[in-house]
Amino acid sequence: MRKLLNTLYVMTPDAYLAKEGENVLIRVQEEVKFRIPVHNLEGIVCFGYIGASPAVMALCAERNVALSFLTENGHFLARVTGPVSGNVLLRRKQYRMSDDPVECSKLACAFILGKTANCRTVLQRALRDHSETIQREQVEKAVVSLGTRIEKISRCNSLEILRGLEGEAARIYFSVFDHLILAQKDAFYFCERNRRPPLDNMNALLSFLYTLLMHDVQSALETVGLDPAVGFLHRDRPGRPGLALDLMEELRPFLADRLALSLINRKQIDAKGFIEKESGGIIMKEETRKIVLTAWQKRKQEEIKHPFLNEKIAVGLVPYAQALLLARYLRGDLDGYPVFFWK
Template sequence: MRRHRNTIYVTTDGALLRKDGANVVMQVEGQEGGRVPAHMLDGIVCLGRVTVSYHLIGYCADNGITITYLSSSGRFLARVEGPVSGNVLLRKEQYRRTDDLEQCPIVVQGFLAGKIHNQRAVLRRSRRDHGDKMTTESTAALDDAENTLNRLLKRLPYEQDNERLRGMEGEAGRTYFKIFDHFIRREGLRFSGRTRRPPMDEVNALISFLYTILTHDCRSALEAVGLDPQVGFLHRLRPGRPSLALDLLEEFRPVLADRLALTLINRGQIETKDFTVLDNGAVIMSDETRKTILTAYQERKDAELRHPFLGEKTTVGLLPALQAQLLARHLRGDIDGYPPFLWK
């Protein structure tokens, strides 16, 4: 089993990251603000105005540590990585499968099975946790949504056309987000529909930020096993878009991002006062809010569970790496299909 290494998130504006022996050191206004052993890292994420020294960039490139730059609002800007060491034969098979009208849907079915199953699991968990406090209207809405997700899951194994599979993915997303507001149990923060670029309410700003950092983890996991994160199966190819990372992200959105967002809201750790509405209606979060989210995300990654397919105990943070390995095994022909992560 692969060892779980960490990602550090640097949110202090004006910080300088440098290498000191075997450590990554953060300096703010000439004073050391923290250090961490470099061998424990597989990624560094810089939010806002953060500088990384030339020597640290070189060390990270040589040792497989990716450096990702995000804007202060969490928008992806750039990524620095060293030479790709992936298996060229694996990537060649990946490219071939994406163009194979018979083989490509098999992979897409796996991603969608994980996404829809895990959306349904979030719904059921919310009903189990808060069902006795829900109104008749909320209960009926959740019943209708669960019936739709059940229908899509039953239909999924028989659908062999990529375009129709994408249509099913869209229907599942609309169904899920239509009832998402019913999962929120505290006053103040509300969700009226998914909005992006920019997010137009606090909940959208929160889940978009979580999706961004989770995409970073999925992309790193795919590169680590030799797959090309740009060439996906479910998401269409587009210059600059990590389509395969977005494919892998789908099964993790509900359980690693949405559930965490709901926990932070329902426990009162994130409130309306933690956000600012700009003149154009876009909503951004404060620096302290980002730190709260990142701390909770790292704690969630340290939690342990048993992988449903492998039957082994692992940490949540290793799930993207394990699923990337399973995808690579399927593409090599070692297993018949891609087994998604199914949350219980």
């Protein structure tokens, strides 16, 4: 199992990444503000238009440290990686299976099943933890409806029908998502999912967390030797990491949605941390991003018992565990892909 290391998030304006021996440096106006040995890192995520020297890019590529560049509001720009690693036979098997409609349907069914079941768990936990304050009737109705969709998904073998069922389940889940927001309702509300750009504070927070999750999932897939661009549910599109989007589906409710609700309901963030741009889009201020990133890293250090491996692992290792299990299935070592079901 991969050791849980650290992801370095760089948000300082005018920062520049440089290399000194085996260290990654962060310089601001030629002054070294931060220094860390490269072997202590699993990834670097830069927000805003931060520069990086070719030497530090080469160092990260050589040491398998993912280096990603995002805009200040979390929109993905680029990613620097080294030579393609992993077993070429595994990747060829992945490509062949992605062209097989039957195999695509089997894996798509697993991803959508995991996503829908974990969405239902989010609602069930909210009912359990906030039984006196939540609007029970509508949320309980959504739990029942998602259960019905789970039964249909588990019996479906058509990719197009699966996508339709996924859309129905998402509409049911997000139709009651606003009921899970129990504090700061004037600043944080949810009407519908929107992005590019997000048009309210809640969607801005969700989009930011999904971007962080994407970075971790893509790194996990590359670590086990899979191609993040070739998916089974999300079809090929230039520049789109289809397999990373596939694997993210079952992890969004557990890793991102739940954390977003906790940050708001515990009042760790507030409306002052968000700015509305002239275009109508919402972005987070730097201080709020730091709070969210700190909570994200803290969450990744917690432990959970993996439902298939039956052992305790750090939450931050769940994407790597699922990527490894997916690779084992593609190689033929497992009869099916073991979905991550949050209990």
